Amino acid sequence: MKVVIKKTGINGEGIGYIDRLPVFVAGALVDEEVDIRVVERKKRYAIGEVNRIIKKSKDRIQPKCRMQHICGGCPLMIARYPRQLEYKKDVLKQSLIKYAQVNPRKIQNVLPSADIFGYRNQFKMPCAMEENRLGSGLFMPNSNYFIDIRRCFVHEDELEKMRARIMDILNADGYLGYDHHQKSGIRNLVVRGFDNRYQCTIITGEDELLPQTIDKLMRLPGMYSLWQSIHTIKKTPEIFGPKMIFLAGEKLLPLHLDGLDLEISPRSFFQLNTKQAIQLYRTIASMISGNHEFIVEAYSGIGAISLYLKDKAKEIIGIESIKDAVVNANRNAKKNGCAHVSFVCDDAANKLVYLSKKRTIDVLVVDPPRSGLDDAMLECILRSKIKEIVYVSCNAATLGKNLAVLQSCYHVEKVVPIDMFPHTPHVETVTLLRRKERRK
Numbered sequence: 001m002k003v004v005i006k007k008t009g010i011n012g013e014g015i016g017y018i019d020r021l022p023v024f025v026a027g028a029l030v031d032e033e034v035d036i037r038v039v040e041r042k043k044r045y046a047i048g049e050v051n052r053i054i055k056k057s058k059d060r061i062q063p064k065c066r067m068q069h070i071c072g073g074c075p076l077m078i079a080r081y082p083r084q085l086e087y088k089k090d091v092l093k094q095s096l097i098k099y100a101q102v103n104p105r106k107i108q109n110v111l112p113s114a115d116i117f118g119y120r121n122q123f124k125m126p127c128a129m130e131e132n133r134l135g136s137g138l139f140m141p142n143s144n145y146f147i148d149i150r151r152c153f154v155h156e157d158e159l160e161k162m163r164a165r166i167m168d169i170l171n172a173d174g175y176l177g178y179d180h181h182q183k184s185g186i187r188n189l190v191v192r193g194f195d196n197r198y199q200c201t202i203i204t205g206e207d208e209l210l211p212q213t214i215d216k217l218m219r220l221p222g223m224y225s226l227w228q229s230i231h232t233i234k235k236t237p238e239i240f241g242p243k244m245i246f247l248a249g250e251k252l253l254p255l256h257l258d259g260l261d262l263e264i265s266p267r268s269f270f271q272l273n274t275k276q277a278i279q280l281y282r283t284i285a286s287m288i289s290g291n292h293e294f295i296v297e298a299y300s301g302i303g304a305i306s307l308y309l310k311d312k313a314k315e316i317i318g319i320e321s322i323k324d325a326v327v328n329a330n331r332n333a334k335k336n337g338c339a340h341v342s343f344v345c346d347d348a349a350n351k352l353v354y355l356s357k358k359r360t361i362d363v364l365v366v367d368p369p370r371s372g373l374d375d376a377m378l379e380c381i382l383r384s385k386i387k388e389i390v391y392v393s394c395n396a397a398t399l400g401k402n403l404a405v406l407q408s409c410y411h412v413e414k415v416v417p418i419d420m421f422p423h424t425p426h427v428e429t430v431t432l433l434r435r436k437e438r439r440k
């Protein structure tokens with residue numbers, strides 16, 4: 001069946017129409033004519049697979065990664081980078097118009113990533129056996145079929161070297177993939193690195209790592225902080241288990257970011273593209289004028305945004321639910337001489353209700369997970385008198401839905417998309433909202 005692709009979907013797939021029914025086609029680009037077979041047909045949409053591309057887009061290129069069509073992480077790698085940025089803006093526009101009727105003229109062009117390959121400072125990869133060798137890679141969706149990914153082009157080059165060296169050591173010392181019945185083996189490998197220093201966490205069953213393995217790992221160039229996490233819980237999206245064991249080196253990984261000295265624990269969140277994190281934080285800071293009394297940052301992680309805003313207010317409080325990240329953030333405030341910036345461990349909505357009842361909040365910065373702001377958070381914001389909000393979002397759909405609610409009390413002033421993840425459909429967005437004047 002022939003289909004012409006009309007637009008890009010939120011997961012980077014092409015969308016065409018059979019009569020008026022949208023059909024989602026992975027691996028097809030806008031303006032392409034493709035011969036497809038329909039593999040699923042629902043009442044409101046269908047899913048198609050490409051048999052043959054009849055007419056190719058002029059933007060189609062050969063993907064750098066030969067696993068691109070299998071892995072699924074980089075669906076846009078088949079298009080030239082400037083075109084990827086246009087797709088991302090288009091997906092953002094579709095969502096903000098569909099859910100919140102945002103004026104498209106408020107949406108700026110996507111700021112490109114400084115690096116389009118080798119930009120990720122961290123990986124969290126499942127480990128399993130492939131042909132008698134312990135590999136790090138991925139499980140095919142909804143299956144136990146594991147593929148060892150020998151080279152990932154979006155990971156930083158040195159991070160990939162570190163991954164290969166760690167896997168060689170684990171294989172040389174005879175470690176196997178995780179077995180749920182035995183509660184033993186290697187389950188995941190998590191490594192993050194800044195400035196050629198690396199923090200590695202090996203997620204295992206109830207195993208003890210051999211002293212010789214720890215010794216070899218610590219002798220790898222750049223290995224700085226080595227942890228183990230015991231994780232025997234079945235079927236959970238959580239990568240880290242409840243028990244963390246510090247093995248060797250330093251507990252925290254240092255990060256020098258645009259004049260700030262930061263430290264981070266394995267379980268704390270940090271932006272995955274270090275250069276783009278600087279662009280993101282500078283964009284946020286550029287939207288907030290100075291001389292405020294009180295700024296609150298919700299979902300504050302290790303505190304980088306609040307510390308970036310240190311000269312903008314007499315007091316700044318960050319709210320974060322992961323305890324390790326709050327400990328990092330308070331140490332980071334101290335390290336950077338910011339006695340007026342502090343962080344609390346709490347649910348964002350819970351603490352914001354409390355703070356907004358007691359004090360006037362001039363600016364609220366929110367950087368929630370992909371699920372966006374929950375109902376309690378939205379209700380608290382609407383009831384508050386907060387004048388300005390900077391909403392940092394990594395999900396265009398939840399941003400659109402949240403803006404639809406917030407627009408009853410706030411104007412959308414400016415929307416700035418930033419590309420943190422080339423080749424993926426994800427787009428980070430910074431939106432400035434200003435409270436509407438009450439009619440007298």
Ligand SMILES: C[S@@+](CC[C@H](N)C(=O)[O-])C[C@H]1O[C@@H](n2cnc3c(N)ncnc32)[C@H](O)[C@@H]1O
Nearest residue numbers: 269270299300301320321322347348367368369
């Ligand atoms: C996208 S990250 C933002 C981190 C930080 N702004 C940065 O740039 O590094 C979202 C953060 O929200 C935290 N979080 C998730 N749900 C939360 C909640 N209900 N209340 C407070 N923090 C939450 C996560 O632990 C994570 O650190």
